[in-house]
Amino acid sequence: xxxxxxxxxxxxxxxxxxxxxxxxxxxxxxxxxxxxxxxxxxxxxxxxxxxxxxxxxxxxxxxxxxxxxxxxxxxxxxxxxxxxxxxxxxxxxxxxxxxxxxxxxxxxxxxxxxxxxxxxxxxxxxxxxxxxxxxxxxxxxxxxxxxxxxxxxxxxxxxxxxxxxxxxxxxxxxxxxxxxxxxxxxxxxxxxxxxxxxxxxxxxxxxxxxxxxxxxxxxxxxxxxxxxxxxxxxxxxxxxxxxxxxxxxxxxxxxxxxxxxxxxxxxxxxxxxxxxxxxxxxxxxxxxxxxxxxxxxxxxxxxxxxxxxxxxxxxxxxxxxxxxxxxxxxxxxxxxxxxxxxxxxxxxxxxxxxxxxxxxxxxxxxxxxxxxxxxxxxxxxxxxxxxxxxxxxxxxxxxxxxxxxxxxxxxxxxxxxxxxxxxxxxxxxxxxxxxxxxxxxxxxxxxxxxxxxxxxxxxxxxxxxxxxxxxxxxxxxxxx
Numbered sequence: 001x002x003x004x005x006x007x008x009x010x011x012x013x014x015x016x017x018x019x020x021x022x023x024x025x026x027x028x029x030x031x032x033x034x035x036x037x038x039x040x041x042x043x044x045x046x047x048x049x050x051x052x053x054x055x056x057x058x059x060x061x062x063x064x065x066x067x068x069x070x071x072x073x074x075x076x077x078x079x080x081x082x083x084x085x086x087x088x089x090x091x092x093x094x095x096x097x098x099x100x101x102x103x104x105x106x107x108x109x110x111x112x113x114x115x116x117x118x119x120x121x122x123x124x125x126x127x128x129x130x131x132x133x134x135x136x137x138x139x140x141x142x143x144x145x146x147x148x149x150x151x152x153x154x155x156x157x158x159x160x161x162x163x164x165x166x167x168x169x170x171x172x173x174x175x176x177x178x179x180x181x182x183x184x185x186x187x188x189x190x191x192x193x194x195x196x197x198x199x200x201x202x203x204x205x206x207x208x209x210x211x212x213x214x215x216x217x218x219x220x221x222x223x224x225x226x227x228x229x230x231x232x233x234x235x236x237x238x239x240x241x242x243x244x245x246x247x248x249x250x251x252x253x254x255x256x257x258x259x260x261x262x263x264x265x266x267x268x269x270x271x272x273x274x275x276x277x278x279x280x281x282x283x284x285x286x287x288x289x290x291x292x293x294x295x296x297x298x299x300x301x302x303x304x305x306x307x308x309x310x311x312x313x314x315x316x317x318x319x320x321x322x323x324x325x326x327x328x329x330x331x332x333x334x335x336x337x338x339x340x341x342x343x344x345x346x347x348x349x350x351x352x353x354x355x356x357x358x359x360x361x362x363x364x365x366x367x368x369x370x371x372x373x374x375x376x377x378x379x380x381x382x383x384x385x386x387x388x389x390x391x392x393x394x395x396x397x398x399x400x401x402x403x404x405x406x407x408x409x410x411x412x413x414x415x416x417x418x419x420x421x422x423x424x425x426x427x428x429x430x431x432x433x434x435x436x437x438x439x440x441x442x443x444x445x446x447x448x449x450x451x452x453x454x455x456x457x458x459x460x461x462x463x464x465x466x467x468x469x470x471x472x473x474x475x476x477x478x479x480x
Contacts, residue, residue: 067380068166068387071111076385078115078371079139081124085116092407098396111388115143124148128374132157137374140385144190146367149182150441154480158189159373164386167191173395177434178368184480185281190370193393195405196434198336198426199364200265202354206414207347208252208330212239219352220417223425228362230269230298233355237307240330253309255302256320257333259453260445262308263299265333268365268433270295270357274445275437275474283440283474287448287463291359296452296459298357303455336423339412351418353425362425366432442473 090096106112118138119127125148131138132152144152152158161167162183169179175192182190206216214236215221222228237254244251267273272295276286286292302308309329311319321341324332332338333354342349353362371389373382409419426432437445447466451457457465 068109068384071109071384071388074111074381074384074388076111076113076141076388077118077139078113078141078143079118079124079128079137080115080143080369081117081119081121083115083117085114094396097398101394101396102392105388105391109388109391111384113388113392121145125151128152128372129155129157132374132376135376137376140373140377140381141389142372142374144370144372146370146438149190149370149438150477152372153189153439154441154476156480157375159375159377159382160187160189161191161373161386162186162188164383166383166386166390173393175368177366177432178370181434181436181439182370183281190372192368192370195427196366196368196432198423199367199432200261200268200333200335200354201351201364201422201426202265202331202333203324203338203342203349203351204331205324205327205329205347205349208240208327211252212242212330214239216348217350217417220350220421223352223362224421228352228355230266230355230357234302234307236331237302237305241307250306250309252327253329254307255331255333256309256323256329258318258320259449261335262333263296263449263453264365264445265354265363266295266299266357267292268363269354269360270298271360271363273433273435274448275435275440275443275470277436282478283436285467285470285474287470288467291357293459293463294359295357296448296463300452300455300459303453343412348414350415351413352422353431362431364426364432366434367438440470440473440477442476443470 087099090099102113118124124142124145127138128142128144128148129152161169169188169191173193175194175196177196178190178192179188182188202219204219209216209218218236219228222232240252240254241250242252243249270291272289272292273286274292276284278284309320309323320329320332321338323329324334325341325345327347336351339351353364356362373385377385406419406423409423410416413419437443443466447470448459448462452459452462
């Protein structure tokens, strides 16, 4: 693996060659090879929200200022870490209609938008930071993972979208949770369109449930009846951790999960969080509440009772993915997009929200990719990009408000209840929250979770240990 300095030098050398060819906001198109990094479901301008009332069949402004009627062949690269830039065959009539609409507006106003990978997930944030600071960004807009936000935000590298006349973020097409998250005072530093992406829930192996004498659809029924609680979950863990050959070692464990997903879900489902934001918009350390400590202690209890499968020796960080896929564990706390890893599983699986804690309800934590603009864009170019992207993200003309979003998801699961019940429930009021941890540079979920998951420290010890460092990071964020 290249050292950080070498990587930065390579990027800077590349930028030095391109900077003389294109000014910030110019039309150079960086080449990139897509990687095998985890691929999020969100695409630029893919609202994913058919509940939005369709606009006028030609959803351009009624009166378009002269400066926007011809954008002069403006090329807009939406930089991510997974897109090839090529369109496959449209799978639905709506998808084809969306493509037709976008081709029409690009031809009418003389611009192009292309979403393309500029590298891998591991170096995406660095590519944004270095190229923006060099005044030669590798894209006019960037998709940013939640974990990529804090550092460039702390360094004032995001354009204030609230200053761009073509964006009206009160429109229903915009993801209100992301807009709220990225709002600081009167400034808005990022956006996303459409419904939030589904996140952490619990997948389970239906055959292993049956082998343990349990109804394979039991979690669905418990969720539907309002009885899907920590108590019920712990009871299932005891029954699903099985030593079938009596050698003292479980042959199947109840669960295996990424530590972050496990503890984030438990904390959210007990009405707690890591970093809060008060009525004045100020961040604060929220880990010192009884609800937070109770959630962390429950997670530790599951591990201490050996319901959680230990990581195999010399395993990779993501060992829990094949553990569930290969039926070594019955359940896993995981984000919905992990469903792609189960596509070829021999056993059928289901998906429910995480169980409710004593102080909360089943809750998921939304963490959508955020679209940002490099701060170095000149005002004229930034406004033209905003005009074009605002059109590009409009709902597809002619499609009414309904549940069409489900049709693109059913094929990912083995049963309809995952979509009709679980994913639908995640969109109900109060069932999905947006956290502010990504906005505080210098604080990280793993600061507390990693050692607690490994049973190296108690939750109380880690909460106290990180308190001063977190407070300094919070103060820095609040003073921006």
